Amino acid sequence: MAGPINWLLQIVSIARFGLLSIPRRRGAVVATVFGIAGVVTVLVGVLSIAAGFERAMAVSGSPDTAIVLRSGADSEMVSGLGRDETRVIADSPGVAHSAEGPLSSAELFVIIDIPKRSSGSDANVPLRGVERAAFQVHDNFKIIRGRMFDWGKDEVVVGTGAAEEFDGLEVGSTIKVGRAQWPVVGIFTANGGVAESEIWTGATVLQETYHRGDSFQSVQAKLISPGAYEQFRDALTSNPQLNVKVQRQTDYYFERSETMSRLITTLGFLIAFLMAIGAVFGALNTMYSSVSTRTREIGTLRALGFGAGAVVVALMIESLVLALIGGVLGGSVAYFAFNGFHTSTMNFQSFSQVAFAFRVTPQLLLRGIIWAAAIGLIGGLLPAIRAARLPIATALREL
Amino acid sequence: MKFAHLIWCNLKRKKLRTFLTLLSILVAFVLFGMLMAIKQALSGGVQLAGADRLMVRDKVSIIQFLPVSYKARMERIPGVALATHQTWFGGVYQDPKNFFMQNPVIPGEFLEMHPEFILPPEQKKAWLQTRTGAIVGRKTADRFHWKIGGKVPIKSAIFPKDGGDGVWVFDIVGIFEGREKGTDTTPMFFRYDYFDEARSSWAKGQVGWYTIRVQDPAKAAEIAKRVDQEFANSSSETKTEPEGAFLQGWASQICNITLIVSSILGAVFFTMLLVSGNTMSQSVRERTGELGVQKAIGFTNAQIVSLVLAESCLLTTLGAVLGLGLAWMLTSRGDPTGGLLPLFYLPVPDLFIGLGISLVLGVATGFFPALGAMRLRVADALRRM
């Protein structure tokens, strides 16, 4: 009499026999597990690049900070603002104030060449000149080694990401700025954001060295609250003295990274997709051979009265379990190999390096395991059906 | 070869298994082809760099300008055949997403410096005669459906046009093709004189970088040094390097694509080795009795090993040929990222590398099964059957 409990018991028995027969078909089992593990490792690894890059851009901005560029400029690089304009912007409604004055930092930057540690060849690193209010505007800024640079002196501090990626950026070393050597006096963090890929100094000394007169490239201003943004923006865009473009800092960085993120994600998925297809064929292959090794056993079970449906379910469960083991294995390897791996790349849109770390997030691991499960199910389905449909007499005659 | 049909028939032994293994191998090689194309797209310009060209930029920072007066000084340096300049215009055509490079150049010199851009003579003549004229590469022309005689408005944030609404309008007088498959035909080039006259006064007389052609490519490094020495004490110091070195540096800034690609392929081929190795092992194990018979009949160990290896190599090579063929077809459809990798194609040498890899894979796959077949003792094998 076949009831649901009986059916479940059948499935468990068949699955148990399957487990016991694993030593006999070691080769196929190993191939299945490691094959799927390999796919998941590559999938998670490649997508962790995109995740890391996006994070670096995402934590770079706060919603209560605004960035102002010249109208028509889509990045700081091509923007230009005069000192008068920066004063007007600083005095606009919506800007937060401290005892010293408005929390607004007019900034400019140049690109300097510093060799990348990994390749030994030169890379473009941004050198940013800031005003005193900068450290309240970029309020996740923190010196972790050395000290802050002195205003008016030819000194720099280096972001921790830049220090890791590029050669010769330790406290006490010097870098070539213009024709002179400026000392590195401190290392700073900025909560993992883009600022950590930069080198900072005072705006005035940078203007002098690069003959920028009294011009800047952007104004970064801290607002009273995220809600004050509209007020600030409207005041600036309606002011006839100004010709500017205003954005929340978060939106600005998001747009800045769009191209690169899109590139990495598209390529990542392309590669992962192809690997998954290959893995399905591989899984089908190894599952077919796993099942064919046990043809006589399965035939015997069915001759004894075990149902064909139970056989199919048990075999699919087995395939699923092997695939999940492979998925967990692959995910773990990806995590230990890639998570936190530091690297940097060039952001096309800003022409300069962005240092970031690969990020193996829980969502990514979960996604990897789901892919593994899908591969296991698809790979196990057809062989399972074939095993269940083979005429029992034929199965019993197999060697 | 008289053993060919024997090898082929052994592969047909379990058709489904062979077919699935073949498909796995096929997909692995499609991936190989795609990765080679991606690698080429991100770092390939280097091979096409002119061996007789040097890049000269501001030593302090790549975004600084150089005076246009440097041109004459450069051409006086012994070993320099020609010096011409370009400038990063940074313009936008309708939408920032429609990115392509537009640079002002000196038309005659530019074409002479870059023979890889092929422009019909009548179009060159038109360009020399039209101040607002611009030539554009085939890829970009096709992308926006531009024709000769059309007008193209570009807005530059760095160099707004003096007067009017700041928008520059160019007349398309020529469409150029690339000499090689990998030549970049996305940029647009317009005339420096138009550019210099109509841009704001603060920027006049400044250019982005210089390209120098040397008379003797063997002396390129030496002449590079001479150029930098010439300007060592001037207002803007220079950094001069061969074009290939510059592009290499640029490519390595993006990422170490070779390392990434090699790692992925390593993982992929390792996985594949497991799968097809398993297939071959099983296949050989099933044939124990037959192998015993073959040995009894008089096949030597060497012959048995060769037959097994030939079988595994045939399998991997067939999969590789099909996979590379499919990769070729897919990559010839061009950039899969919608504009971010304009130079997207699969280089022919990589196809041969792929075939080489498939042979190595075939030997690796068949190695242990072949060893097992060789070690088989005839008497045991026959008894087992």
Place this chain on the structure above:
Amino acid sequence: MSESQTTDGALVRVERVEKVFHRGSEDIHVLSDLSLEVPAREFLALMGPSGSGKSTLLNLIGGLDRPTKGTVTVGGERVDELSDRELAHWRARHVGFIFQLYNLMPVLNAEQNVELPLLLTHLSKAERREHVRAALDVVGLSNRAKHFPRTLSGGEQQRVGIARGIVTDPTILLCDEPTGDLDRKAGDGILDLLQALNREHGKTIIMVTHDPHASKRAARTVYLDKGQLGNEPLQ
């Protein structure tokens, strides 16, 4: 190399042969101090119970194995002294094997199976085809040349096996229980064929069997028991 005889006319001479197998820490003496002579053109049957070593003896004569002690000479050649590679070449040229379970390759059809030993020679494709045709004629299966083993009956498969065994015109034919897996009628057909090969074509045949009915077809029968040879069956 032709069917040269030893000085006293024996084609096969096995002298004081011993064969010991090592299983783990145990030594199993399968053959001890065994001598046998087989003249050319003889049809010899080797009988004995299971485990008596008949197949082992056959393997030694056929160059599939080497004796622990003693010598094996076939057609004047000291088979026990040849290297593995030399043995392979020697077997290809001098020995035809016929097995109990036909041992045909399922992926090849009848004539391709028969052709297999010829692939080891330097004959051209046309010459090979000739030999195969001739061999299939002798066993009466010319009309089934293109069939695959799975579409042939047991008796037909064994005939293909015999055709393969004679296609290189070997010095001796070694048969290991050739009728063991066949019914009486098919088995008789095979034995008829073997007898014809011996009488009409002058083939030297050594046949291992445990079936007295089959051994009656041979000219001489020797009995093997516990590694010792005798001319009478032991009770």
